[in-house]
Amino acid sequence: MAPQPGVPVVTIDVTYDVGSRVEPPGKTGFAHLFEHLMFEGSENVGKGEHFRRVAEAGGVMNGTTSEDRTNYFETLPSESLDLGLFLEADRMRALVLTQEKLDNQRLAVKEEKRLRIDNQPYASSFETVDALAFDCFAYRHPVIGSMEDLDAASLEDAADFYRRYYAPGNALLCLAGDLDPKGAFESVRRTFGAVPAREVPTPFAVTEPPQAGERRDERTDPHAALPALHVVFKAPPRRHPDLLALTYAEKILGGGESSRLWRRLVKDEEKALSLSLSVDERRGPSLFRIFSVLRPGTRLEELEEDVRRGLETFAAEGPTPAEMERARRMFLSGAVRATQTTQSVAFLLSEYGLYDRDADLWREDFAALLDVTAAEVRDAAARTFVPLRTTVVTVVPDGREG
Amino acid sequence: MRPFPLPPFVEERLPSGLTLRAARWGKRPSVAAALLFPGAGSVSAPEGLEGLAEVVADTFLDGTHSRSSRELAEAIDDLALSCDVSAGYDSAVAHMAILERDLDAGLSLFAEVLAQPAFREEEVDRNRRRHVDSLREQRSEPDFLGRERLLAELYPGHPYGRLAATEKGLTSLTAADVQRFFSSRFTFTNATLVLVGPGDEGTLLSAAARAFRTAAPGATPAWAPPSPPAPRSGLSFHLIDRKEAVQTNLLFARPALRRADPLFVAAVVANQSLGGGASSRLFHVLREERGLTYGTYSSVAPRLTAGHFGASIDCRTDATREALAGLLDLIRAFAAEGPTKEEHARSRRYLTGSFAISHETPGALVQDELTRILHGLPEDAWQTWRERVDRVTREEARDVAARFFSPDIGVVTAVGQAAVIRPVLESFGETTVWDADGPQV
Numbered sequence: 150m151a152p153q154p155g156v157p158v159v160t161i162d163v164t165y166d167v168g169s170r171v172e173p174p175g176k177t178g179f180a181h182l183f184e185h186l187m188f189e190g191s192e193n194v195g196k197g198e199h200f201r202r203v204a205e206a207g208g209v210m211n212g213t214t215s216e217d218r219t220n221y222f223e224t225l226p227s228e229s230l231d232l233g234l235f236l237e238a239d240r241m242r243a244l245v246l247t248q249e250k251l252d253n254q255r256l257a258v259k260e261e262k263r264l265r266i267d268n269q270p271y272a273s274s275f276e277t278v279d280a281l282a283f284d285c286f287a288y289r290h291p292v293i294g295s296m297e298d299l300d301a302a303s304l305e306d307a308a309d310f311y312r313r314y315y316a317p318g319n320a321l322l323c324l325a326g327d328l329d330p331k332g333a334f335e336s337v338r339r340t341f342g343a344v345p346a347r348e349v350p351t352p353f354a355v356t357e358p359p360q361a362g363e364r365r366d367e368r369t370d371p372h373a374a375l376p377a378l379h380v381v382f383k384a385p386p387r388r389h390p391d392l393l394a395l396t397y398a399e400k401i402l403g404g405g406e407s408s409r410l411w412r413r414l415v416k417d418e419e420k421a422l423s424l425s426l427s428v429d430e431r432r433g434p435s436l437f438r439i440f441s442v443l444r445p446g447t448r449l450e451e452l453e454e455d456v457r458r459g460l461e462t463f464a465a466e467g468p469t470p471a472e473m474e475r476a477r478r479m480f481l482s483g484a485v486r487a488t489q490t491t492q493s494v495a496f497l498l499s500e501y502g503l504y505d506r507d508a509d510l511w512r513e514d515f516a517a518l519l520d521v522t523a524a525e526v527r528d529a530a531a532r533t534f535v536p537l538r539t540t541v542v543t544v545v546p547d548g549r550e551g
Numbered sequence: 552m553r554p555f556p557l558p559p560f561v562e563e564r565l566p567s568g569l570t571l572r573a574a575r576w577g578k579r580p581s582v583a584a585a586l587l588f589p590g591a592g593s594v595s596a597p598e599g600l601e602g603l604a605e606v607v608a609d610t611f612l613d614g615t616h617s618r619s620s621r622e623l624a625e626a627i628d629d630l631a632l633s634c635d636v637s638a639g640y641d642s643a644v645a646h647m648a649i650l651e652r653d654l655d656a657g658l659s660l661f662a663e664v665l666a667q668p669a670f671r672e673e674e675v676d677r678n679r680r681r682h683v684d685s686l687r688e689q690r691s692e693p694d695f696l697g698r699e700r701l702l703a704e705l706y707p708g709h710p711y712g713r714l715a716a717t718e719k720g721l722t723s724l725t726a727a728d729v730q731r732f733f734s735s736r737f738t739f740t741n742a743t744l745v746l747v748g749p750g751d752e753g754t755l756l757s758a759a760a761r762a763f764r765t766a767a768p769g770a771t772p773a774w775a776p777p778s779p780p781a782p783r784s785g786l787s788f789h790l791i792d793r794k795e796a797v798q799t800n801l802l803f804a805r806p807a808l809r810r811a812d813p814l815f816v817a818a819v820v821a822n823q824s825l826g827g828g829a830s831s832r833l834f835h836v837l838r839e840e841r842g843l844t845y846g847t848y849s850s851v852a853p854r855l856t857a858g859h860f861g862a863s864i865d866c867r868t869d870a871t872r873e874a875l876a877g878l879l880d881l882i883r884a885f886a887a888e889g890p891t892k893e894e895h896a897r898s899r900r901y902l903t904g905s906f907a908i909s910h911e912t913p914g915a916l917v918q919d920e921l922t923r924i925l926h927g928l929p930e931d932a933w934q935t936w937r938e939r940v941d942r943v944t945r946e947e948a949r950d951v952a953a954r955f956f957s958p959d960i961g962v963v964t965a966v967g968q969a970a971v972i973r974p975v976l977e978s979f980g981e982t983t984v985w986d987a988d989g990p991q992v
Contacts, residue, residue: 155578156911157555197830197839204830205897207904226904228553256842263798264845264865270691371795374691375684406612406624416620419677422684444684475628482631482650485581489912547795 150333151325151494157226159326160491161233163241164220164499166321167314169294170287170433171353178258178294179302181214183310185254187221188212192243196250199236206232214292217432218503224492227327231336238340241317246307255299262293270372271442274544278379281364282436282540287355316347321503326491355433357383364540369547375422376443377544380456382533384428384435387504392430393518394529395437399426400476401468401526402459403439407475410439410459420447420455432504437533449543460534467527477519484515552941555907557934560745560920561752565760567768568740572920573755574747576913580651582748582755583914584658586665587921590774591643591736594710600724602716604638606678607732611636611645613674616667620674623664632657634664640711641776641855642925643737648914651748654755658762666766670733672726683721693800693966696791696987701802701861704789704962709780711854738769745920747913776855782806786961788982792969792992799871799972803878804861805961810853810926814951816939818851818860821948823898824890825849825882825956826862830897832890833881837864843874849882851955855926860956868968872975875965879958879979886957889949898948903937 169180190196203210208225221240223233266272276291283289322341324333360383370377385391402410403426414421421441429436443452468476488494502508558574565571596603612627612634613620627634633648645665649657689695699714706712744763746755783806808814826833826849833847849862862882866874890898909915923932965976969984969992976982984992 153578156907157553158908158911197835200828200830200834201897204828204901207900207902207906207908209905209908210829224908226553226907229904253839253842257838257845260798260843260865260867261845263867268693268796268798268800270688372691374687405628407621407628412621412624416677419680422681422688442688445687471629475625475631478631478650479628482581482633482648485579485650486633486648489577489579489581489914491911 150323150328150330151498152328152330153326153491153494155327157327158224158491159227159230159233159324159328160222160224160495161230161237162220162222162323162495162499163237164218164321164323164503165315166319166503167219168215168217169290169292170216170355171314172290172294174286175298175301176306177290177298178292179298179306179310180219181292181294182254182258182299182302183307184212184214184219185258186246186250186307187240187244189250189254190245191240192245193239194236202232202236208233216288216292220496220499222492222495230324230328230333231340234336234340237322238344241315241320241341242344244311244315246304246311248304251302251304251307255302258293259296259299262296262299266293268372270370270374271377271544274368274370274377274379274542277366277368278381278438278540278542281366281542282381282383283357283434285355285357285433288357288431288433312347313350316349317341317344318346318349321499323495323499323502323508325495325498357434360538363536365542367543367545370544371547373544373546375445376449376546378441378443378449378452378456379540379542380439380453381540382437383538384437384533386433386435387430388514390525391529391532392428392435393514394521394526395533396428396518397468397473397476397521397526398463398530399428399437400479401472402426402463404476404479409463410456413459414441414452414455419444420452453541460530464527464530464534467523467530470523473523473526480518552903552937555937557910557916561756563756563760565739565763567763567766569763569766570743571756571759572743572745573752573759574916575750575752576747576916577749580749581648581913582651582654582746583648583912583917584661584744584746584759585647585917585921586645586742586744587924588643588737588742589641589925592639592641593713594640594777595736595774596720596732599720600728601713601720602682603720603724603728603732604643605716606675606682606721606724607729608636608638608643609678610670610674610729611664611668613678614669614671615663616669617663626660630657630660632660634661636664644921651750654748654758655761658758662762662766665737666763668733670726670729675726675729679721679724682716683718686715686718689715690987690989693793693796696793697800697802697964697966700789700791700985701804701962701964704787704964705804705806705859706780706857710777711780711857735770736774738771739763739766740768740771743924745917747916749913779856780806784960786958786963786980788976788980789962789964790969790973790976790982790984791964791966791987792984793966793987794968794970796967797868798865799868799874799965799967800863800865801871801875801878802861802863802964803882803958803961804859805958807851807858807860807955808853809856809858810922811928815851815853816936817943817947817951818955820895820898820902820940820943821890821952821956822849822851822860823902824894824948825885825952827898828901830901832885832894833862833878836881837874837877841873841877843870843877847878853926868971871965871967871972872978875963875975875979882956882958886952889952890945892945895945895948899941899943902940906937
């Protein structure tokens with residue numbers, strides 16, 4: 150619970166320790182499809198009522214599913230805290246699943262997949278990257294799943310999934326905002342106290358063999374107008390010292406208009422239309438991603454060579470003191486801005502609370518981030534940006550352009 | 552209704568004419584600010600130079616009299632200053648955000664960017680080329696194709712009808728055009744700098760006054776907002792052929808009202824009942840009951856001298872007929888009957904209650920203040936917003952829907968496989984088919 154006096158609003162977040170990583174072959178997309186079913190009504194809440202009751206209270210709500218977890222949240226005027234707690238506890242205790250609801254949400258999710266992935270340029274190439282970079286099925290397959298698996302999902306699957314993963318002992322409740330802690334605890338006891346304990350699933354572990362060589366694939370994209378390039382490196386799990394150091398590499402190489410790779414390839418040499426670097430941080434192995442859409446006239450081989458040479462130089466020489474200082478200031482400023490809302494605070498605390506059983510650990514990690522040295526960044530880059538850990542996916546437009 | 556008092560803005564005017572407005576808000580040590588230049592948006596670009604406002608906005612960050620593009624980027628990143636300049640339709644806005652402890656240095660650099668831009672020819676050319684290539688990428692996105700055609704048909708021959716720069720405009724413009732647009736439109740005489748942060752308003756004002764004290768006023772821009780577009784009649788259908796599409800993206804829009812219209816608040820309340828969110832009628836019927844879509848929403852989109860009401864639905868190709876008929880039927884019924892008592896009560900409660908949620912950050916207050924100034928809304932427009940929402944009656948919501956939501960007039964666009972959905976569109980009305988690259992087929 151994170152009381153934050155100020156604007157009279159409160160965010161309630163329930164994060165369940167279940168993500169797409171638990172899905173076996175043949176059941177892909179199920180964790181996310183199930184997230185949709187959680188909004189379809191429970192013993193004391195009819196279909197559509199969840200949306201209506203939150204709106205009537207002047208609140209906003211949603212849920213998100215990632216590879217590693219599923220969360221549900223409401224941000225409400227603080228006097229409506231009890232409503233949010235009731236809605237979350239009621240669906241944790243007594244979700245009502247029907248074939249009609251499953252069929253309805255299956256259609257909605259398939260349309261979501263078309264909207265976000267199948268009908269967009271480049272989107273499916275991110276799925277190719279994951280399928281190629283990871284050996285473990287947990288991370289190889291996309292959160293949204295496949296149309297075939299979504300079609301095959303049954304009501305029995307849903308009931309089983311709920312029983313197995315939506316036990317109170319498999320969830321973390323986090324409250325942030327305008328709260329009176331004593332009163333809020335009483336409300337939580339009154340609502341969630343009535344949810345009976347259920348068996349908690351055994352912890353899920355992702356095991357990934359070390360990558361033994363470079364992997365490549367080329368995709369033809371019917372939606373793309375310009376070629377694109379993914380260069381991706383396998384990286385350690387979240388909270389690993391190398392991953393903290395790699396966040397400096399991300400900033401220094403691609404964060405801000407002065408960053409090395411962005412400046413050179415997008416601005417100065419005009420070889421790329423866009424170039425983004427990101428650390429895709431996961432509980433199991435993470436990925437350091439580079440994605441770039443090429444300018445007309447730039448060859449894929451040329452851009453790949455430029456990117457790889459830029460990374461090699463960085464891994465050999467490391468960052469300059471000025472670059473380190475710049476990155477530190479960006480982290481500090483980013484952290485201040487990212488904790489301005491009750492929702493972002495609740496998300497941050499939920500992640501640490503669920504994954505590490507210590508919501509306050511983020512403070513330690515943030516202090517550690519600011520203490521990272523240039524040598525540590527160089528060494529982490531040298532360990533990560535190596536051919537053996539590289540996955541390259543090129544995207545070639547199909548048809549008129551390219 | 553629980554009170555939610557917003558802070559008052561304190562104002563000061565510099566000799567250059569620049570108005571400073573500051574308010575105290577937020578608990579985290581970060582300040583948000585924005586400088587509004589009315590009349591520096593895309594509506595002011597001369598015909599044939601479409602894209603000029605966008606290129607000018609971009610090139611601000613490519614160097615000042617004393618710094619090259621790279622030196623400026625380094626100075627901005629050294630401060631972790633978040634800074635951008637963007638061109639809208641009726642105005643251009645420069646935004647910044649900075650840690651409170653770096654406020655003086657951040658504002659000083661922000662002032663340098665806005666008052667002493669270099670607009671070097673090579674940087675103008677660079678940004679021009681990038682815009683041309685970006686257009687090519689944007690044309691591969693279904694949302695862009697739909698909105699481009701929708702606005703062009705809704706505001707024919709009007710600057711509000713242009714979604715993006717045009718290749719022709721971009722290739723025609725020169726560094727001299729950029730300099731001219733800057734000198735005539737980006738003057739401090741009628742600009743306003745809005746600052747919101749957790750500290751004292753006086754401190755914000757004096758920091759801003761120090762940073763901008765040497766900025767020259769510039770000429771008073773003679774800017775008249777664009778005349779309202781000519782009234783239109785009938786409902787027209789446009790199909791943009793995206794041969795490889797696996798979905799149809801449908802948009803509807805029709806003329807509605809400008810932001811300063813006294814009926815705007817009633818339109819917002821009515822829209823909430825119809826398509827404002829997951830508890831609204833469109834979403835409930837078309838997704839939750841009929842499984843036709845992932846999301847379907849409606850909105851009111853005001854400009855300075857006009858505005859439109861719009862709605863969207865994305866559906867599988869073989870459900871195009873059902874989705875479009877469903878969307879138009881629901882809008883038509885809503886325009887005829889208005890919201891139910893329950894819908895109307897829920898919309899009022901949602902809009903009054905969620906106001907606080909959308910105002911947790913200093914940036915949100917800055918955005919509201921920019922809207923208020925640009926559209927000439929009263930000083931207490933946001934202080935009284937929740938009360939005005941709460942006072943909208945069901946009859947007022949029904950009347951505003953009847954007047955501004957009805958699909959008897961307007962434009963429908965469909966982005967999808969023409970080979971499959973053309974007959975579907977034609978069964979609704981005469982349909983014009985367009986190539987995804989732009990020209991009419």
